[in-house]
Amino acid sequence: PDEKIAEYDLIAQKSTSVFVNDVETETYGYNGNYLGPVIKAKKGEEITVNIKNALGDEETTVHWHGLEVPGDVDGGPHQVIQPNESLQTTFTINQPAATLWYHPHPLHKTGKQVYKGLAGLLLIEDEVSDKLPIPKDYGRNDFPLVIQDRQLNQNGKLIYDLDMMDVMHGKHGDTPLVNGANDALLEVPKGKVRLRLLNGSNARTNRLHLKDELPFWQIGSDGGFLEKPVKLQELVLGASERAEVIVDFSSYKEGERIELFDQNVRLMTFVVGEELDKETEIPEQLTTIKTIKPEEATKSREFVLQGMGHMVNINGKQMDIHRIDEEVNLDETEIWEVSNPNGRMAMEHPFHVHGVQFQILERNGEEPPENERGWKDTVLLMPGENVKLIATFKHKGTFMYHCHILEHEDAGMMGQFQVD
Numbered sequence: 367p368d369e370k371i372a373e374y375d376l377i378a379q380k381s382t383s384v385f386v387n388d389v390e391t392e393t394y395g396y397n398g399n400y401l402g403p404v405i406k407a408k409k410g411e412e413i414t415v416n417i418k419n420a421l422g423d424e425e426t427t428v429h430w431h432g433l434e435v436p437g438d439v440d441g442g443p444h445q446v447i448q449p450n451e452s453l454q455t456t457f458t459i460n461q462p463a464a465t466l467w468y469h470p471h472p473l474h475k476t477g478k479q480v481y482k483g484l485a486g487l488l489l490i491e492d493e494v495s496d497k498l499p500i501p502k503d504y505g506r507n508d509f510p511l512v513i514q515d516r517q518l519n520q521n522g523k524l525i526y527d528l529d530m531m532d533v534m535h536g537k538h539g540d541t542p543l544v545n546g547a548n549d550a551l552l553e554v555p556k557g558k559v560r561l562r563l564l565n566g567s568n569a570r571t572n573r574l575h576l577k578d579e580l581p582f583w584q585i586g587s588d589g590g591f592l593e594k595p596v597k598l599q600e601l602v603l604g605a606s607e608r609a610e611v612i613v614d615f616s617s618y619k620e621g622e623r624i625e626l627f628d629q630n631v632r633l634m635t636f637v638v639g640e641e642l643d644k645e646t647e648i649p650e651q652l653t654t655i656k657t658i659k660p661e662e663a664t665k666s667r668e669f670v671l672q673g674m675g676h677m678v679n680i681n682g683k684q685m686d687i688h689r690i691d692e693e694v695n696l697d698e699t700e701i702w703e704v705s706n707p708n709g710r711m712a713m714e715h716p717f718h719v720h721g722v723q724f725q726i727l728e729r730n731g732e733e734p735p736e737n738e739r740g741w742k743d744t745v746l747l748m749p750g751e752n753v754k755l756i757a758t759f760k761h762k763g764t765f766m767y768h769c770h771i772l773e774h775e776d777a778g779m780m781g782q783f784q785v786d
């Protein structure tokens with residue numbers, strides 16, 4: 367890998383956006399009015415990011431979700447940037463091509479800042495993604511789609527307040543946004559198109575499908591390519607999960623419209639345009655993934671997701687920044703058994719681990735579905751479900767594990783592990 371130094375500036379700031387009916391509302395964003403720039407990096411590259419907190423009166427952090435880096439540059443709740451302060455952070459990309467993202471992670475205050483618009487994508491490319499004949503003309507046949515839901519009040523304003531339902535199940539809204547736009551149109555070429563999907567909602571689980579139940583092929587999960595494409599008609603993504611998919615629009619005529627839905631809600635519409643000059647494929651084999659064997663594990667741990675509302679917790683404990691919950695040995699492999707026992711109320715919890723990409727050994731005692739047989743950093747547990755994860759911890763430092771329903775995280779459904 368070539369060692370190139372790339373430098374980026376991220377300024378977290380307040381802004382004004384328009385989502386519906388020409389109404390202006392206060393939002394937050396990086397370097398602009400809502401969301402942030404797409405950062406593109408190469409495996410092997412060293413990246414420097416100059417982060418400035420220009421929010422005025424709130425602390426923030428920038429966490430690199432899915433990135434395998436040491437704890438001191440992970441951007442979790444320990445790396446606070448005070449108002450009007452800056453932080454320069456440097457890390458080396460050392461993991462396969464993937465669609466990752468970044469967002470704030472201040473203790474107990476993550477939900478509001480992400481909701482207001484602080485989030486962006488980090489795309490990693492490597493020798494595998496360079497060689498594959500898949501669509502990769504960014505902005506022509508390769509599009510990132512950040513899917514979010516927001517609640518605008520009767521005046522069209524974006525206000526972060528939580529009612530009883532939001533406290534229980536996380537903040538949901540009836541206004542879907544894709545890349546910050548409500549009900550957008552996107553012109554796509556007649557042919558194969560790659561979509562890099564992020565469920566960037568605070569809490570909602572997406573159940574994505576296309577008009578006519580048009581099939582598509584999932585080629586990547588959170589941490590990189592799957593070994594083989596998986597043909598799907600519906601894709602379930604918990605909050606913070608990503609998937610790369612290829613949709614083939616070649617059977618449609620120019621000008622035809624194909625909607626993307628989350629259950630029965632239209633998120634956006636694709637308009638078929640002209641064919642592109644370049645031929646792309648959905649290859650049978652995308653990459654090879656070295657399976658981590660259960661025998662390699664030196665330890666196994668249990669994580670029980672439980673509680674309701676303000677009481678949500680992991681293993682009976684709520685987040686304490688002065689307490690390390692789990693101590694992990696550097697370079698060792700562990701099995702983490704995560705369960706979401708049925709309680710008085712059915713709760714979904716997307717469980718996320720910082721600083722590693724893991725593999726799913728089992729879901730409910732069985733081999734995971736084909737589209738979960740790749741690298742993952744978040745796993746969705748429906749009520750009553752359990753999963754067995756396996757990971758090798760290659761970076762030192764203090765890291766978080768938590769539910770990625772941000773209101774659950776903020777309530778304390780988070781713990782810390784120390785790798786040493």
Ligand code: C2O
Nearest residue numbers: 429431606718766
């Ligand atoms: Cu996406 Cu702890 O974060």
Ligand code: CU
Nearest residue numbers: 430431432720
């Ligand atoms: Cu993370």
Ligand code: CU
Nearest residue numbers: 715769771774
């Ligand atoms: Cu949760």
